[in-house]
Amino acid sequence: MKAVTYSSTGPSDVLTLGEREEPHAGPGEVRVRIHVSGVNPTDWKARLGSGRTELPVPHVPNQDGAGVVDEVGDGVDGVTVGDRVWVWDAAYKRPDGTAQELVVLPARQAVALPDGVSFDVGASLGIPALTAHRALTSYDYAPRELAPGSLSGRTVLVAGGAGAVGHAAIQLAVWAGATVISTVSGPAKAELARAAGAHHVVNYRDEDAATAIGALAPRGVDIIVEVSPSANADLNIRVSAVDATISIYADALPQVEIPVRPSMAKNLRYQFVLTYTTPTDVKDAAVRAVTRAGGDGALGVGTDNGLTITRFALAETAAAHDAVENGLVGKALIDVTESGWRPTDAS
Numbered sequence: 001m002k003a004v005t006y007s008s009t010g011p012s013d014v015l016t017l018g019e020r021e022e023p024h025a026g027p028g029e030v031r032v033r034i035h036v037s038g039v040n041p042t043d044w045k046a047r048l049g050s051g052r053t054e055l056p057v058p059h060v061p062n063q064d065g066a067g068v069v070d071e072v073g074d075g076v077d078g079v080t081v082g083d084r085v086w087v088w089d090a091a092y093k094r095p096d097g098t099a100q101e102l103v104v105l106p107a108r109q110a111v112a113l114p115d116g117v118s119f120d121v122g123a124s125l126g127i128p129a130l131t132a133h134r135a136l137t138s139y140d141y142a143p144r145e146l147a148p149g150s151l152s153g154r155t156v157l158v159a160g161g162a163g164a165v166g167h168a169a170i171q172l173a174v175w176a177g178a179t180v181i182s183t184v185s186g187p188a189k190a191e192l193a194r195a196a197g198a199h200h201v202v203n204y205r206d207e208d209a210a211t212a213i214g215a216l217a218p219r220g221v222d223i224i225v226e227v228s229p230s231a232n233a234d235l236n237i238r239v240s241a242v243d244a245t246i247s248i249y250a251d252a253l254p255q256v257e258i259p260v261r262p263s264m265a266k267n268l269r270y271q272f273v274l275t276y277t278t279p280t281d282v283k284d285a286a287v288r289a290v291t292r293a294g295g296d297g298a299l300g301v302g303t304d305n306g307l308t309i310t311r312f313a314l315a316e317t318a319a320a321h322d323a324v325e326n327g328l329v330g331k332a333l334i335d336v337t338e339s340g341w342r343p344t345d346a347s
Helices: 041-048 119-123 126-137 164-175 187-196 209-216 229-239 260-265 280-295 314-325
Strands: 002-008 016-019 029-039 054-059 064-072 084-087 102-106 110-112 155-159 179-184 200-203 221-226 240-248 269-272 309-313 331-335
Touching (some): 016 314, 029 314, 110 280, 126 164, 155 164, 164 187, 164 280, 179 209, 221 229
Parallel strands (some): 155 221, 179 200, 221 240, 240 269
């Protein structure tokens, strides 16, 4: 079978396309024929490492993907050959990600795709949607598992609504009934945030973001999904409601300065989010909610849904990694298996 591997960490030139022996599902496992592999920042960061370091075994990159189950191991219930599935955390603490034709993984990590949900959508869930779900449900007055109406009456601020996590956060929050405000850096990204479903969009380069957000949410914002906490620390204090949660899932800087007294005055909660290490019950709730939202049509991808897709062939995996590392707007998807059903870009 064809697979992209790397035998040492380093720049994208460590990635090579070659042939590997087909794996087989063991007890409690399934084998998935991957049709589409999704690329996230975590994928190139894991591949880059801290320099060129030899690995004990070759690694296949990429955590997310979607495809069809073609082999089921002993002791697996509820999954059958032919099931269309989306895959999450495939390469976490394992050498086998989704940039290959066949991947074997625990059955729990291959989740049935609802009818009508494309492989493109399935490969775009995983890291972004599960991260967004954790960010939204870290709020004290949110349920542990989102559902339609579960955030009714709440206001959510999504920083960087044109990014993959921001996009998923907008979609999930709207699906759950929240009023969503998104900040962006320009008109093109504003259009993407609106297409994702944001009710209000603020271009922080063109106006005083705190004043604009305050006019839209006089009571304050309940949940902030934050991609740049260092840059937005003061803004978040100003616009947050009492008892708000600021969920932080990324930052360009290694440290964040938090204004202590203003945060105390509003009883703010800072929640740092890494989806890999969330407790099992929390991850399972997120997987269920994301699958349900996908089935409801709430997590569409493509330009019409606010997440532009850039496609790559399996042989172009290094280029896909470079594109994401260099700030690609939208989603990088790799076509692993050319055959199979994949609706149009707007699905």
